[in-house]
Amino acid sequence: MLGKLSAERHAMPASPADSRRTTELKPVPNTDAARRSAGRPAAPVLGQAGITAAALRLIGKNGYAGLTMAALARSLNVAPSALYNHVESKRDVLLLVEDHLAALVDVTAFAAEPWESAVRKWAWSYRDVFAEHTPLIPVIAVLPVTDAPQTLAMYETVSAGFRGAGFPEERIVSAIVALESFIFGSAYDVTAPADIFDSGSMAESTPSFTGAVRSLAAQGHEKPADVAFSMGLEALIAGFGTLRA
Amino acid sequence: MLGKLSAERHAMPASPADSRRTTELKPVPNTDAARRSAGRPAAPVLGQAGITAAALRLIGKNGYAGLTMAALARSLNVAPSALYNHVESKRDVLLLVEDHLAALVDVTAFAAEPWESAVRKWAWSYRDVFAEHTPLIPVIAVLPVTDAPQTLAMYETVSAGFRGAGFPEERIVSAIVALESFIFGSAYDVTAPADIFDSGSMAESTPSFTGAVRSLAAQGHEKPADVAFSMGLEALIAGFGTLRA
DNA sequence: ACCACTAAATGAATGCCATTCATTTATTAG
DNA sequence: CTAATAAATGAATGGCATTCATTTAGTGGT
Numbered sequence: 001m002l003g004k005l006s007a008e009r010h011a012m013p014a015s016p017a018d019s020r021r022t023t024e025l026k027p028v029p030n031t032d033a034a035r036r037s038a039g040r041p042a043a044p045v046l047g048q049a050g051i052t053a054a055a056l057r058l059i060g061k062n063g064y065a066g067l068t069m070a071a072l073a074r075s076l077n078v079a080p081s082a083l084y085n086h087v088e089s090k091r092d093v094l095l096l097v098e099d100h101l102a103a104l105v106d107v108t109a110f111a112a113e114p115w116e117s118a119v120r121k122w123a124w125s126y127r128d129v130f131a132e133h134t135p136l137i138p139v140i141a142v143l144p145v146t147d148a149p150q151t152l153a154m155y156e157t158v159s160a161g162f163r164g165a166g167f168p169e170e171r172i173v174s175a176i177v178a179l180e181s182f183i184f185g186s187a188y189d190v191t192a193p194a195d196i197f198d199s200g201s202m203a204e205s206t207p208s209f210t211g212a213v214r215s216l217a218a219q220g221h222e223k224p225a226d227v228a229f230s231m232g233l234e235a236l237i238a239g240f241g242t243l244r245a
Numbered sequence: 246m247l248g249k250l251s252a253e254r255h256a257m258p259a260s261p262a263d264s265r266r267t268t269e270l271k272p273v274p275n276t277d278a279a280r281r282s283a284g285r286p287a288a289p290v291l292g293q294a295g296i297t298a299a300a301l302r303l304i305g306k307n308g309y310a311g312l313t314m315a316a317l318a319r320s321l322n323v324a325p326s327a328l329y330n331h332v333e334s335k336r337d338v339l340l341l342v343e344d345h346l347a348a349l350v351d352v353t354a355f356a357a358e359p360w361e362s363a364v365r366k367w368a369w370s371y372r373d374v375f376a377e378h379t380p381l382i383p384v385i386a387v388l389p390v391t392d393a394p395q396t397l398a399m400y401e402t403v404s405a406g407f408r409g410a411g412f413p414e415e416r417i418v419s420a421i422v423a424l425e426s427f428i429f430g431s432a433y434d435v436t437a438p439a440d441i442f443d444s445g446s447m448a449e450s451t452p453s454f455t456g457a458v459r460s461l462a463a464q465g466h467e468k469p470a471d472v473a474f475s476m477g478l479e480a481l482i483a484g485f486g487t488l489r490a
Numbered sequence: 491a492c493c494a495c496t497a498a499a500t501g502a503a504t505g506c507c508a509t510t511c512a513t514t515t516a517t518t519a520g
Numbered sequence: 521c522t523a524a525t526a527a528a529t530g531a532a533t534g535g536c537a538t539t540c541a542t543t544t545a546g547t548g549g550t
Contacts (some may be wrong), residue, residue: 178477326510
């Protein structure tokens with residue numbers, strides 16, 4: 001009776017990469033309403049909150065490679081199949097984690113500071129949070145906000161900030177989407193190996209690029225990913241700033 | 246004797262998401278040098294080129310969910326294990342595909358047009374190519390360019406274009422990285438479902454955001470992803486343009 | 491005190507996946 | 521003819537998410 005949404009499930013094995021589908025989180029049965037109208041079992045030892053916390057603990061210890069349904073269940077002293085009473089799929093677990101992280105993004109500056117510095121703080125915070133969780137990015141990027149209340153709350157605060165700063169209403173969403181795209185892409189950069197631009201044996205055939213890479217390396221103490229992020233972010237802020245009334 | 250790099254391989258099952266490691270493509274043994282010094286078998290029916298072509302055919306038909314080593318082997322009338330004579334892992338296959346796609350990105354404008362329009366054309370082309378191949382993005386984003394000659398060639402052309410346009414050498418790489426980050430993030434947007442911003446039952450509690458979404462929808466015939474990409478790209482071009490000598 | 495109901499947990503099974511390995515096949519250079 | 525070698529094979533391994541029939545343990549209503 002649970003999981004009516006799970007039809008047409010295994011038409012394709014759904015590799016973690018192709019995360020696409022109009023999703024809806026399995027409705028949590030532990031509401032007060034359900035509590036009144038039906039028998040309640042032992043205690044909500046598990047539940048979506050417990051699963052989220054355990055998943056975060058697991059990710060923190062072993063990274064996303066260590067986040068398997070089996071490991072998750074083991075860390076909760078439960079059989080893997082038990083998880084499916086609270087969650088419809090592994091993707092649901094990732095969604096729960098994502099929404100938890102969205103709440104960690106700092107949007108407080110939109111209440112107190114001018115638009116430019118508010119956007120700046122928000123963007124850096126957003127990038128930093130998800131740089132540690134890049135495997136979630138393919139999931140977030142196509143995730144209907146309906147399924148992620150905390151994420152939606154972030155959007156509300158940010159768009160209110162844009163509106164209050166005199167942004168024309170029709171362009172608020174596009175501006176946020178553009179910033180987010182830049183942020184997600186930049187989150188990957190943070191995790192890239194330091195030698196990513198080492199052209200190796202092809203150095204002689206790529207003089208312009210090799211020179212530019214050397215020149216950047218010669219410059220710098222700052223982390224390359226931070227330099228690029230700062231440059232791009234300031235350009236976006238300056239460009240979008242001109243749209244305000 | 247081949248594949249000395251494959252030690253410490255399966256310490257972790259390496260989900261497609263955690264693609265991290267200093268990689269090197271398995272050296273192709275079918276070089277002229279190897280041809281001279283050793284016996285050569287039947288014909289290069291397979292080989293990295295054949296595998297790449299087959300992988301692209303498979304992806305075109307069934308998407309990345311359909312790209313399994315078994316399916317790839319079947320499409321080449323060969324046992325799955327045979328692939329491992331030409332490729333060290335599935336990740337290698339993805340690398341081959343990525344590098345093939347890099348050659349499809351249009352960089353011709355850097356030879357003939359002013360910097361602004363050259364960057365514009367390159368960025369749109371880059372986004373369009375990888376919007377159809379978003380599962381590759383986690384791989385590319387942390388991929389040492391040594392392993393991807395076509396990708397490296399693209400960087401060379403682009404950085405030469407920046408240099409020729411009067412860009413200060415130390416900032417060329419950062420500017421390209423920032424643009425690329427924006428492009429990768431935007432590629433995901435293209436694949437997002439149309440209703441991604443439908444706030445559903447929470448519409449009343451998110452008036453600012455819901456209003457902004459409605460206002461964008463009311464505006465537009467153009468695809469939302471294209472509007473956001475255009476806005477962000479023009480801001481980046483304008484901002485970076487001021488850095489030129 | 492009993493019953494009907496139901497959420498939660500179980501354990502076994504399924505089917506898919508990438509990857510390994512000992513062995514065989516086919517080709518060529520000397 | 522022989523030694524060397526790349527390529528292909530088929531069977532096996534271990535991991536994975538997910539399903540399902542079944543059991544367990546609470547609850548409100550009677």
